[in-house]
Amino acid sequence: MLDAEAWGAECCGERRDAAESRQRILDAARALFAERGVEPVSMYEVGRAAGVGQGTLYRRYEHKGALCGALLHESAGRFSEEVRVRLEGDDGPALEKLMYLLQRLAGFNEENAPLLGAIRDAAGGERRRERYHNPFYQWLRETAKMLLEIAVERREIPPLDTEYAADASLAPLNIDLYLYQRQELGMDRGRMTAAMRRLVLEGLKGSG
Amino acid sequence: MLDAEAWGAECCGERRDAAESRQRILDAARALFAERGVEPVSMYEVGRAAGVGQGTLYRRYEHKGALCGALLHESAGRFSEEVRVRLEGDDGPALEKLMYLLQRLAGFNEENAPLLGAIRDAAGGERRRERYHNPFYQWLRETAKMLLEIAVERREIPPLDTEYAADASLAPLNIDLYLYQRQELGMDRGRMTAAMRRLVLEGLKGSG
DNA sequence: TCTCCAAGCGGACAGTTGTCCGTTTGAGTG
DNA sequence: CACTCAAACGGACAACTGTCCGCTTGGAGA
Structure with a gap:
């Protein structure tokens, strides 16, 4: 947690x-x-x-990233708590829950873009590892991995490398790409959510 | 090009x-x-x-990123040229070609990690947009998008948002995550390639 | 060859990061 | 209350980024 x-x-x-x-x-x-x-x-x-x-x-x-992290603390706590509650129930497919996580993460990016950007900027050079080696990403990663493992157990999907798949699912939501797509490419949230949903639930080859 | x-x-x-x-x-x-x-x-x-x-x-x-970019110029040219040659032929499925692009990109990351890391670090703050708004990423993006469009045309995959899918396919290979997986998590290249292949060719729900 | 000036040069500079170190202080302990 | 000292303080400092500006120069044209 x-x-x-x-x-x-x-x-x-x-x-x-x-x-x-x-x-x-x-x-x-x-x-x-x-x-x-x-x-x-x-x-x-x-x-x-x-x-x-x-x-x-x-x-x-x-460093500035640590300061921004402290300012983000409340918001991050709310986020993780809300996700926890939604995932707790035993209802519905695990992949649907993964989609929920990803959509909520998109919202979190949206709401906290400036602080998240500053945190990312501060984690350069000899602090590179902090970009992923931090409690927040670890939690995202473990949560996604767990959901994928459940999905495999329940035969929603065939066995796969859940650890890699967790990182790969989260990667398109990294704050830099997210802001690029939103601000430079002008993509709207609905489009991004739909495209992400398609990729997560069906994969490239899915039934469209 | x-x-x-x-x-x-x-x-x-x-x-x-x-x-x-x-x-x-x-x-x-x-x-x-x-x-x-x-x-x-x-x-x-x-x-x-x-x-x-x-x-x-x-x-x-x-800035230092620009200097590192200049040092990377030759290597990047070789990379794009080799990819171009491989993609030119009319043979084989477009998705296979996309996999080739991604695998070669992993190799490029591997060979040029320090310079790529420095370039990324330099693109912070008011230079955030340069992280994706640069000729190299644009080329990757357009190439991936083109291959996905061909795959759709040839009925290898159902229609989808090729623009988003291109970014999403490339995202797991961003240098920060790549280095984290390689250096912190100790993943080996073979595993990463296999996992990526599975996700690109079959999606999460693929036949495993 | 001489003139000219855009392009190039270097170094001073303001603003910043992050460290170091001598000084101060709050809160336990007697 | 007095003593103690780890914790906390602040400000000087070295190093760095990126800009500015007055001086210099290569090379094009007369």
Whole structure:
């Protein structure tokens, strides 16, 4: 499960001054991001606006991606909880549930595009591994894999490499491609959902 | 077609001093990258090693991604040429040809991982669009789309949204996911190829 | 050959990231 | 309350990106 704290929430035994710094950083970031968007705001500015030194800022959030992750925490928790509830029931085909996951993920991309973009940008160079090696993606991956395993068990689909198939199913929803399709290519959500549905449920060779 | 120059080769009417600078920059970059890897080398260092000022360096290559693109030029040209030749013949199913494209792309990732990673890293923030809006990806995309259209025409597969399907087929081969699967998850190429083949040729529901 | 100027040059610079380190402080313990 | 020290603080700092701008130069035309 994707627990609280997964992507950078408050830790537990925080000293009072530390908690206050954290809150001031988050408030300042929220305000600046709301005013000017996420991308053009630097960590330097956040620190200045929050009235904390560089050391304090980076001690709490070691890069902009971590800060954005913390801001995304609530939204991500809601998302994973809603998905959990829907998947819990024993009703309906597992592939249908996988489609639900993917559609909800598209919605999550839509709602949180700027923060997700910033998180992605921050995970470059020596932080490349964090792009996939993070609790949120791990949860997506495990959930998709589980659904595919159930689908195989129930003979909805023949056996296949569920681990690879999970990554492959999620890959078209990576934030960069998603934004490219939406903003540059002008695809609408309905079209993308329909096309994705076709590919997931029928594959290329499906009955159309 | 992916022409020369697509990703940043020499331009045509270059002044002699400019050509010399460009060559020195490329030589210095190649040497530094070979010695220490791509990621930890900064543009600043490349400029210093090449003996050119910042202005000259950035006039030629406006960011590290562009420099890496230029270094990749030859390899990318070879790749697209080889694919072109294979696809030219009128023989065999279009889906087989799509698989060929994807497998060769996996090989391209493998051979050029560090440069591709650096290019990706450089395309963040206000340069997000360049991640997909570049001649190389456009060529991949158009090629995949064309093969899917042929497959539909020839009744290899039922009609579908070829544009979306092209992006979706290429998405699992994005360099970040590819490296994660290879390096973090320890998947081997054979497994990935087999799993991809299954998904492309049969879809999830295929005859297994 | 001389003139001219667009193209090219380099280095200073502002703004940023992320680290380091000496100083301060909050919260347990006696 | 006084003591202690790990935790937290802030600001200086080195390194880097990308821009700007005044100076230089290759090469085209007279």
